[in-house]
Every structure is written in C-alpha cells, then in structure tokens.
Amino acid sequence: MGELEEAKAKAAAAYNAAADHFDHPVSSFWHRFGRRTIERLGLREGERVLDVCCGSGGSALPAAEAVAPQGKVVAVDLAERLVGLGEAKARARGLGNIEFRAADMLALGYPDASFDVVVCVFGIFFVPDMVAATRELWRMVRPGGRLAITTWGPDLFEPGNSAFWDAIQTERADLVKGFNPWERISTPASLRDMLGDADISGADIVAEAGSHPLDSPDDWWLIAMGSGYRGTLAQLDPATMARVRDKNLASIAECNAITTNVVYAIAAK
Template identity: 40%
Template structure:
C-alpha cells in the first residue's frame, strides 16, 4: 500500500465492512495465533497496537481476566466500533478501545506486561523507531510480540491484484512492502527484535490455506491496505480492475489464499 501514514486509518475505515467479513477466515486466526504466542496470563496489563476489529485484543482480554486490562489502539474508528461491539457481545469489561496512533500511546505507571502488534509494524512511518517506542512501553522483563507476513505469503492473490491494477494505473512504490521485506523470514525477524534492544528473541511460524471465491478475494482487496491502490479511480475503472482480478485468479488457478505468518517475541 502506498498511502501516507496519515491516511491509513481512513483507508481501513472505508473498507471496514469488507475487512470484517474476513475476520473469521483470516484476521481472527492470525490474532488468536498472535495471542497464543504472547501467552497473556490473568492480571496482566496488555497494549494491543493496531488492534483493528479486535482479532488479537479479544483473546488477550479473555486470557488476562477481570484482574487484567487490555488497551487496544487503532487509527480506524470504524474498525474500533466493530471491536467494541464484539467485546460487548462477549461481556468483556476489561478491554478499552482508543482511536489514535499506538506509537504515541503512553504506558501506565510501571509499564505493560505485554505489547502485541499483529500485522501492523510495517505500516509505521519508521518501523524501527516506532517499534522501539512500543517496546519502551514495557516494564522490565515485559514481552513484545509482533506478527508479520512471511516471505511469499498471499503471493497468488497479490500478483493477480497487482496485474489488474496495472491495467489502469502504474503500481506505486510501497514503503510498507519495503519495511516488511526486512523482517519476512524467521532469522530476519529475530535479528530485528534483538536490534531493538530486546532479548531472547524467538519466532514461531504458522501456515493456513483459506479457500477463495471471486467475492471473498475482492473483499480482501477492498478491506485491507490494498484498497488505497484503487482510490481515485472511477467506478467503471474499479469494476474493470475487479473483473481483470477475477479473471487473473482463474487463469492462475488461485483457489486458496496462501497465509503464512511469523510471530516473534522478545523481552525488554
């Protein structure tokens, strides 16, 4: 995605409906995998950065129980509204949602026991600086847990979308993709976490294959950062992109979304 950081919240808010249709298929499994590695325990204080619709914040809130607290922060007000509704339906009273920049969030006195960020750090304007700031919200011995896409993930889907967009406009350079490319292997992610001044970095890998339909593939494109790549196109042009995207998936026999994630954890 090539949109400036100041527009990321607006992009995800515009695609919130499509984003949430993917919650049970993708975002929730990724969030649950992140929380499983983070392993929050009863009574802990947790910061969930870039929380979206609550995919990792909700399991963290269940785990820390009534004696703990989760602060969930995101730029998108529309996604936060979905997350708040989900928490309400579950009766979770120990989770607080905040709209804003997670990298500027102030920690409570004594710091957080856990700071987690699922599929978010590569959207930061400066991944190193801003992730270091997140780590600074931890108490001594606290855990930073980061989930990113593994190299090659989403490949068939992503290539089909790129080819379709390029029939209408030039594909722009992506600072987010460049940042992700620095941490998209287990070795690179562990080294990067250590480079933030953290200790004992370890990385776990998980792979899922999620069935795709033409409609769900388009929902993912419009409900994620890639939505920015059709911003400004006419409705007719967007429809042409959609049709070429659908045709491209069929021609390449892409029937599943190749989901590969890396979750790294390290100690302050």
C-alpha cells in the same frame, strides 16, 4: 507532510475504507492469527496488555478474555471505524475489561513499564521507521514482561496479490507500489535483525506456513475490499474499479487458496 505523517494518514484512510468488509467471514484470517498470537503468549489472569494496530480486535478480544477478570487490555488503532467495530464486539461479549482507543501507537503517553505485555499484529511494518516504533513499544513493557510482534511471511496472498497489481498496472500504473511494507521483515532473519536494531535480543521467532481457502474468486475480491488494498481501490472511479475487478478475478479463475505465511516473534524483557 512528513514521511511518518503520510504513512499514518494512508494506513488510517485505507483501513477506515476497508471497515465495511474487514470482518467479512472470508477474511477470518485476521482473527485466526490474532488469536494464535495470544495463544503463543500464554497470558495470565490479571495481566495488563497493550494491543496496538488492533484492527477490530482480532488479538485484543481474546487477550481480554485471557486476562479477565482482573486484567485489562488497551486496544489502539489509527482507524476509528475499526475501533468502533471492536467496541461493538466487546459489548456483545460482555467484556468490561477492554478499552478501545483511536490513537497513534507512537504517541500514547504511557510511562515506561506500563504493561505486562505489548502486542502488535500485522501493524509494525506500516511505520517507516520500524526500529523506532519497536523501541517505543518495548519502552512500555515492564521488566519480566513480553512484546509480541506478528508479521506476514513471504508471498502474502499469492496468487491474488500479483493478479491484483497486474490489473492495477493495466489501468492505473501510477498507483502500483514498488514493494509491500511487510517485505522488510517477512523472514525470521530479517525480523530478528530489526529487533536487534531496536536493542531487543533473544526473541522466540517462529515462521508458520499457511494458506487461506477461497470458495470462489469472488472471495478474493471481498478480501481485497476489506484489507490494505482498499486504499488503492478507493482512488479508482467505479468504471475503472469494475475493470480492475474483472481482470483480477479472471487471472485467478482456477485459484482455490491464497498464501498466508506468518512470522511470530515474542521477546521477554
């Protein structure tokens, strides 16, 4: 299996596993930052939107509301269980102008300039070659249209993140990652450089500092179970997972918030 195929398989497996906790109220940041991305775009009624790495619809659902009734949203994710959650939410809201697809954003088959707006929230960094992926998204943006890429800023989920990997190190050092993929573009400068390598210039890039409250350490564990950490946790037997959980939560017993810094980029074509 090549690097790209392996990365796609890992991402799909992690987020299919995480689907049972992905929409838990403690993880409301998925939808907060998705909605914030759409607000920054200023979508207009009638626009056609492609949302890739859509998860359960954090940005795709508010996009569908913004462009209704004549506009259309196509929402794509590799994790079919998250796509199913998004479809259920769209039905519950009576949104008939959104189509969810379990598919690969790099092989959608749409012609050049098919969309007014292309959106990717917390997803571009899962692809080993971000530049090639960004070029593919840009290709589908019509002249005068916009591309929005939202990524994580520095120190994501600290101190929970460090506590998590310290606990994994103790039990299964072989599963510890050398770096988190979003760290490649976690600053405005590095994100601008990546966009430049994809021949995209003049993007409006804004870094937004933030934190996410925890009512108790247990909230952090629910967040880990409903996010990319689940791909690591899924490789543990129940006894090992219990020890990792206990070690992780003991390390953050006094913690009442985790870091959620975000970087937004919007480029006009």
